[in-house]
Amino acid sequence: MGQREMSGKAIIGIDLGTTNSLVAAFGPDGPTLIPNALGEVMTPSAVGYGDDGAILVGRPARDRLLTHPELTTARFKRYMGTHHEVVLGKKGFRPEELSSLLLRSLRADAETHLGHPVEEAVISVPAYFNDVQRKATITAAEFAGLKVNRLVNEPTAAALAYGLQDREAESTFLVVDLGGGTFDVSILEMFSGVMEVRASAGDAFLGGEDFTDALAAELGRQLDLQPKDTSREEGARLRSLANRLKHQLSEKAEATADYVIKGEGRAVSITREKFEEITDDLLKRMRMPIQRAISDASLRADDLHRIITVGGATRMQAVRNLITRLFKRFPEHSIDPDHVVALGAAVQAGLAARHAALDDVVMTDVCPFTLGYEVSVPLGPNRWEAGHFAPLIERNTVVPASRANDISPVEQNQREINLVIYQGESPFVRENVRIGTLRVPLPADIKADKTVEVRYTYDTSGILEVEATPAATKKTQRMVIEGTPGSMTRADIDKRLKELTALKIHPRDEQENAAIIARLRAAYENSLGDHRQYIGQLIAQFEAVLHTHDKRNIQDARTQIGEILNQFGNEDVF
Ligand code: ADP
Ligand code: MG
Numbered sequence: 001m002g003q004r005e006m007s008g009k010a011i012i013g014i015d016l017g018t019t020n021s022l023v024a025a026f027g028p029d030g031p032t033l034i035p036n037a038l039g040e041v042m043t044p045s046a047v048g049y050g051d052d053g054a055i056l057v058g059r060p061a062r063d064r065l066l067t068h069p070e071l072t073t074a075r076f077k078r079y080m081g082t083h084h085e086v087v088l089g090k091k092g093f094r095p096e097e098l099s100s101l102l103l104r105s106l107r108a109d110a111e112t113h114l115g116h117p118v119e120e121a122v123i124s125v126p127a128y129f130n131d132v133q134r135k136a137t138i139t140a141a142e143f144a145g146l147k148v149n150r151l152v153n154e155p156t157a158a159a160l161a162y163g164l165q166d167r168e169a170e171s172t173f174l175v176v177d178l179g180g181g182t183f184d185v186s187i188l189e190m191f192s193g194v195m196e197v198r199a200s201a202g203d204a205f206l207g208g209e210d211f212t213d214a215l216a217a218e219l220g221r222q223l224d225l226q227p228k229d230t231s232r233e234e235g236a237r238l239r240s241l242a243n244r245l246k247h248q249l250s251e252k253a254e255a256t257a258d259y260v261i262k263g264e265g266r267a268v269s270i271t272r273e274k275f276e277e278i279t280d281d282l283l284k285r286m287r288m289p290i291q292r293a294i295s296d297a298s299l300r301a302d303d304l305h306r307i308i309t310v311g312g313a314t315r316m317q318a319v320r321n322l323i324t325r326l327f328k329r330f331p332e333h334s335i336d337p338d339h340v341v342a343l344g345a346a347v348q349a350g351l352a353a354r355h356a357a358l359d360d361v362v363m364t365d366v367c368p369f370t371l372g373y374e375v376s377v378p379l380g381p382n383r384w385e386a387g388h389f390a391p392l393i394e395r396n397t398v399v400p401a402s403r404a405n406d407i408s409p410v411e412q413n414q415r416e417i418n419l420v421i422y423q424g425e426s427p428f429v430r431e432n433v434r435i436g437t438l439r440v441p442l443p444a445d446i447k448a449d450k451t452v453e454v455r456y457t458y459d460t461s462g463i464l465e466v467e468a469t470p471a472a473t474k475k476t477q478r479m480v481i482e483g484t485p486g487s488m489t490r491a492d493i494d495k496r497l498k499e500l501t502a503l504k505i506h507p508r509d510e511q512e513n514a515a516i517i518a519r520l521r522a523a524y525e526n527s528l529g530d531h532r533q534y535i536g537q538l539i540a541q542f543e544a545v546l547h548t549h550d551k552r553n554i555q556d557a558r559t560q561i562g563e564i565l566n567q568f569g570n571e572d573v574f
Contacts, residue, residue, distance in 0.1 A: 011120045011149050011353050012110045013345030015157070016099060016137065018077040018207065019180030019312065021045050022342035023106040025114060026350030030357070031161065031343040034113045036105070037511040042338060043109075047101045048072030049089050054506040056514055057105040063518035066240060067525055069232050073098065075209065078181050080140075081133035082486040096136050096488065097500060100143030107144055108508055120147045122349040124341050126182040127153035127368045128202035130423050131435050131464045132486050138463070139493055143500055149352045151461035154179075155186035156197055156365050157344030158310040161335055163190045164347055164361070171305040172198075176290065176323060176331070177341070178313040181207035185289045187297040187304070193360040199296035199396050200368040201289035206282065208246075208313030214279050216242035219268055223261060234261075237525075241268070249275050250315045260528055276318045283318055290326065296396055307331040310340050366396045367458045374420040374429045376410070384410075389422055389429045392456045399462065404455040406471070409442060416441045419454060421466070421481060436484035440468045513546060516558050519565055538564065 013031065015022045020042040024033045033041040036058060044062035049055060049071040056064070056072075064072045073086045076098040085092035103121075110118045125137055134151055141148045152160075155175035162173065170191045177184040184202040188195055216239045220227065225238065241259055248255035249272050256269040276283070294301060307323060309331040314320065323331045335343065350358050372391040376384040393403045409417055417440045424432025442450050451471040458464060466479040488496070506514060520542065524535045538561055545557040 010114060010116060010118050011122060011349040012107070012118050013157075013342055013347070013349040014103065014106055014121050014123045015154070015342035015345055016077065016103065016123055016125070016140075017045055017179055017341075018075055018182065018209070019045055020338065021102055021106060022339065023110050024342040024346035024349075025110065026346045026353070026355055026358075028357070030164070031346035031350065033339060033342060034110050036109045037112075037508045038515055041342075043102070043106060044074065045077065045102055046072065046074040047076075047088075047093075047098050050506050050514055052506075054504040055101055056506045056511075056518075057101055058511070058515075060506075060511060060514040060518040063515065063522045066233070066236055067518070067521045069236055075181060080136045081130065094488070094496065096140040096143060097496060099137070099140035100500060101503075101505075103141055103144035103146060104505070107146060112508070119145065120149050122150050122152055122345045122352060123148055124154045124157045124345045125151050125462075126177075126179075126202065126204065127155055127184045127186055127200040128182065128204045129462070130369065130433050131371075131462070132433075132484055134462050135484075135487055138461075139488055142493070143497055148461065150348060151463070152345055152348045153184075153186065153197070153200065153365060153368065153462070154341045155184050155200060155310065156188065156195075156363075157342075157348060158308060158340045159186065159188040159190070159197075159344070160195060160347045160363065161340045161344035162306070162308055162332075163188075163195050172299070172303060173306045173308055174290075174293070174304045174327075175308045175310055176286075176314060177310040178286070178319060179207050179311040180209045180313070181205075183207060183286060183289065185293040187293050187299065194362045194364070196364045196398070197366045197396075198299075199293045200366065201293040201296065202368070203285060203289055206285050208311070208316070210282050211275075211279050211313065211316065212239060212243045212246055214282065215246055215270065215275060218242075218270070218274070218278050219245075219259075222268060223259065223266060225261070245270055246275070246316070250317060260526065263528070265528055272317060279318065283322055286319070286322060287326070301327055308340075309333050310337050312338055365399050365460065365462075367393060367399050367401060367462055368395060369423050370395045370425055371421070371423050371435075371456055371458070371464060373407075373454075374422060387429050389424070389427055389432055392454075393458055395425065397458070399458045399460050402455060402457040404453050406451045406453050407440070408451045414442060414450070415444060417452065421464070434485060435464065436481035436487075438466055438468070438479050438481055440479065443470050443472050512558055513554065516542065516561055520561065523565060523568060 013024045022041055024031050035041050036043045043058040046062035047057050048061040048064055061072050071088055076095045079095035085094055107118055138148045155177050158175050159173045173188045175186045182204055183206040186200040187198045189198055219242055245255040254271045259266050259268050307327050314337055370391045371393045372389050375388050375390040376386045377388045379385050392405055393401050407417055419438040419440055421435040422429045422432040423435050426432050440452050453469040455467040467476050468479050469476040520539045542557055545553050
């Protein structure tokens with residue numbers, strides 16, 4: 001692996017995915033992916049404790065989901081922006097903390113590869129991530145010792161990676177990104193090197209994993225497994241089987257596998273037709289955001305020049321068929337859908353570092369949702385109804401954007417106004433996302449004019465800042481948003497940062513050993529009879545070799561066992 005110097009500041013690009021995460025850097029040859037300690041560019045977004053009590057990240061952790069479910073976790077990106085804690089062993093982890101362990105590992109991979117410290121990153125987030133989720137991502141980076149140069153929307157990153165290939169062309173892109181947990185649609189325009197986002201829409205609760213869940217439920221029915229007496233381990237095994245079959249169905253019309261249940265081998269099979277039948281409602285949910293993005297951009301389907309698919313789940317035939325049907329042409333996927341977001345994040349990092357190769361490229365982005373606040377509307381004389389939403393910055397406004405409005409108290413002697421900030425598209429605040437409350441003090445001494453100008457500013461990362469200026473004093477104050485559901489206070493952050501620093505992380509150079517053991521254990525659980533006995537012997541042999549502490553021997557054993565496991569080819573993928 002060649003090490004190369006970056007020009008200017010070293011800023012890395014990170015795709016922090018629900019399922020897999022990747023890191024890339026912008027160098028003289030454009031954006032390149034950086035391999036992890038196992039030599040792979042995709043690091044599964046999984047974290048857990050190893051047998052020695054040290055933290056494992058990536059593939060070894062993912063492979064232990066099956067054998068050590070109480071010590072291992074994945075898919076925590078779904079909890080970003082909430083207080084949901086995942087308990088590993090005896091300790092509870094916030095989603096920011098789990099993400100930070102992943103980021104720390106990616107950062108170490110980048111530092112090893114580039115040969116110098118890395119302290120700054122561009123991190124991609126789903127376009128539909130709200131303010132709280134974006135702030136949680138920035139906190140995760142802080143926990144990992146990384147300064148966020150910018151958060152870039154994932155589809156924007158994807159279009160940047162594609163746009164760079166052919167930057168003279170004028171084109172309108174539609175990017176469809178179906179990842180593990182989220183669905184995003186964006187429309188972007190590129191003309192003479194300027195990339196502009198025209199619209200974005202999505203569904204924060206729709207992803208490839210939902211297809212896996214639907215299939216797991218179907219397999220459970222086939223195998224007569226009652227959900228209530230299915231253990232956590234059994235459930236995890238069934239999901240991993242479903243995932244394996246789902247992947248097979250992207251290649252062929254029928255998928256089959258053996259499944260061990262109560263010590264007995266059973267053959268299961270599923271046709272693509274059946275799969276599409278049980279996931280029909282999920283497919284239907286993809287249409288709405290696509291249509292909304294197109295109408296928000298004031299375009300028709302025919303106006304789109306390029307249809308790009310991103311995210312592992314767009315490999316499913318049914319998804320490709322849906323897109324082909326909607327647009328009457330095949331989607332493009334010349335850049336690997338698994339790599340494209342990280343490559344685009346690295347392009348954004350190159351732009352931020354003012355890389356000479358990107359002189360003629362400019363990037364603008366839009367805010368993906370409307371920000372406003374709660375108001376009461378008059379229903380008649382002295383009758384007011386609360387709970388209505390007043391938009392301040394509307395969705396698809398180019399960022400950075402700044403808008404202001406005057407607010408005034410309803411009562412005579414009011415000393416402050418409580419402004420409740422919401423984000424969303426519904427006219428009723430109860431259907432939107434509450435971002436937090438702003439307490440705007442009113443000047444006591446000035447009776448005549450108690451109006452306050454409230455200004456919202458969306459920065460380029462999609463993060464909200466609020467300022468308040470009383471008309472009487474004209475003194476602008478930066479306001480702190482309080483009581484934000486799901487977000488951490490500064491004191492929380494400092495406390496958790498200390499705890500995190502004390503955690504023992506599995507040494508990078510031993511990760512390959514941990515990964516082989518995790519693979520062997522998973523293969524052991526999934527097999528029966530002679531096969532199982534043979535894997536048991538391999539585990540014992542490998543542990544004996546590890547005790548010799550002979551690097552050469554250990555490496556040889558790893559290679560050998562890796563080859564044997566590859567031959568079995570029946571591994572679990574999550
Ligand atoms: P994220 O961005 O959320 O990390 P990815 O883009 O890595 O997600 O996509 C992960 C999802 O794609 C998972 O649900 C995975 O099962 C699914 N996936 C990956 N490869 C395939 C395939 N060949 N066929 C069907 N689904 C796939
Ligand atoms: Mg993704």
